[in-house]
Amino acid sequence: MSIKEKLANKTATLGVVGLGYVGLPLAVEKAKAGYKTIGFxxxxxxxxMVNRGENYIGDVVNEDLESIVKSGLLGATNDFSQVAKADCIGICVPxxxxxxxxxxxxxxxxxxRSIVPYMHKDMLIVLESTxxxxxxxxxxxxxxETSGLKCGVDFFLAFSPERVDPGNLIYKTKNTPKVxxxxxxxxxEVASALYENILEASIHKVSSPAIAEMEKILENTYRNINIGLVNELAILSNKMGINLWEVIDAAKSKPYGFQAxxxxxxxxxxxxxxxxxxxxxxxxxxxxxxxxxEASMMINDRMPEYCAERASKILNKYKKSVNGSKVLILGVTYKQDMSDYRESPAIKVINELEHEGANVVYYDSFVPEYTVGGKTKKGEESLTASLVENVDLVIITTAHKDVDYSFVQQNxxxxxxxxxxxxxxISKENIELL
Incomplete structure (x- = not known):
């Protein structure tokens, strides 16, 4: 029986290497589609945790994971010899x-290299890592091919970029179009057949892995450049006394030719x-x-330092130096209403301020503590009036919706x-915008 036939009748066994923010949601969708799935x-x-049905990824529904593990459709292992049982392997590693x-x-x-000893004919391997x-x-x-098998003859190889937007309430792994x-x-064709049997989204086929790899880079570079543009305009607008947020709201009233x-x-x-x-x-x-x-990267990479400099200028208005000041950071995740703090600029702002001698505390209901570079920092347990009143400056670095910003402003x-x-x-006399 060919691999396409196994995919069609759901007798294929699927594997996912790497059970992180990309791999675990993908493994769950494969199992939910009715395939025996092995996570590595x-x-x-x-x-x-996977084998106990315990979820650790925000975009996975707890009940879905628990159900498919109990049913035997999903299991996890660190034993790569189990690759021999799989017909398709997705690589989703950092x-x-x-x-x-x-x-x-x-x-x-x-x-x-962990897969090679256990490869077999008619196997599909898909790289999803950006x-x-x-x-x-x-x-x-x-x-x-050190396995002795020839690509395109004995086994199939493709690239299909992950498109995961953590915290997105509309687009998940299941319904996001796949390249x-x-x-x-x-x-x-074989890789497309895999995703057609798993996802509810369209499959966009391209002529080579390099096209798909470049497509993913284009998606995120497009965002990087445009964010770099507005960050540079934010710096300029501050010098000019212009509220850039209001400028953007006005610009996005145009129904074409502009994306905010x-x-x-x-x-x-x-x-x-x-x-x-x-x-x-x-x-x-x-x-x-x-x-x-590269210019946009330089602008974006410098923003945490710029924010620390702006904080210093604000403190200076109150005849306070950064050194010795107490600063409260609100939000340390890189995106609102989620617990992911990978590469979070908020943590970089904290590091900049602490380097200048500030006493920095933070509150984030999604992250009670974080560890970066071997250093662990614990957050405040609750956002109280006393906490807000007793700091020299509050810096909002993540706009979590569970924070009462009017309460913060009042205190x-x-x-x-x-x-x-x-x-x-309503009252903004003690608020300065980026």
Whole structure:
């Protein structure tokens, strides 16, 4: 029986390597679609939690995970010999930057080498990790072919970029359109058949993995550049005494030709702050410098420092130096109403202020404590009037909806709002916007 036939009659066994923000939701959807699914992860804690039906990802419904684990459709393991039982493997591992801001592909390489001893004919492997154009064909394919199997003949290989927007209430893994690009046309067809049987969204086929890889980079670089534009305009508008948030509201009244992007303390999450670096690194191979992209990256990367400088100027108005001042940060996640603090600019703002001698505390109901670079910081247990009254400055770095900003305004000496969270607060005499 061919792999396409197994996918059609749901006798195929599916695997997912990496059970994080991308991998676990994908594994859940595969199991919910009726496929026996095996999740692979090197972290024992994740494996154990999945096998107990305990969810740790915000975009996964607790009851869904518990149900499919109990039914036997989903199980997790750190034993890669179980790859031999799978007909399809999705690789959903991190692709961070190294200390030189260059792509670090070690997790992709390690995953591939763990798969190789257990590969078999008619197997489909799909890379979903965001990476630079050429990774699937130039890096992954040669490693997999050390198995003795030939890509496009004995096994199928494709790239299909993850499109996960944590906290999005409308678009989830299940209903977000999928882009698929295989090494060969047949690779594309087999990979498309996989997603057609799992998702409720359309499948967009492209001619190669490199097209799909570049497509993902384009998505996030587009956002990076436009956010860099409004961040630069925020800096200029402050000098000119202009409220940029009102400017953006006015501009988005135009029904065509404009999409609203908003300034903030920097970029967070795994994709948007990192992806442009993949492209600029790869571009150097061709003697090309991505000047516009690099300029936006420089602006966005500097925003936490700029916000700390603005905070210093605000304190100076009250004859307070940063050194020795007590500052309350509201929100440390990179996005509102969720617990993900990867690459969060709020934490970078905290680090900048602490470096200057400020006593920084934070409140975030989604993150009671965080650990970055081996350093753990605990948040305040509750947002009380006493807490707000006894700090020299409140800085809003994440606009969580569970915070009563009118209450904060009434009790704070001064507020620096980097997210326009106080838009609906009536009294604004002690509020300064980014």
């Amino acid at each position: 992860d090197v972290q024992d804690s994740k494996v154990d 692709t961070p930057l190294d200390e030189h801001q260059q792509p670090d592909t070690k997790y992709i390489e390690e995953s591939a 990476t630079y154009p050429g990774t699937t064909e130039e890096l992954l394919k040669p490693i997999l 698929v690009g295989g090494i060969t046309e047949q690779c594309t 992007f908003y300034p903030g303390p920097g970029l967070g999450g795994h994709c948007i702050p990192l992806d442009p670096y993949y492209l600029s690194w790869k571009a150097r191979e061709y003697g090309f410098h991505t000047s516009m992209i 704070a000496k001064f507020i620096f709002d980097t997210k326009n969270a106080t838009k609906d607060v």
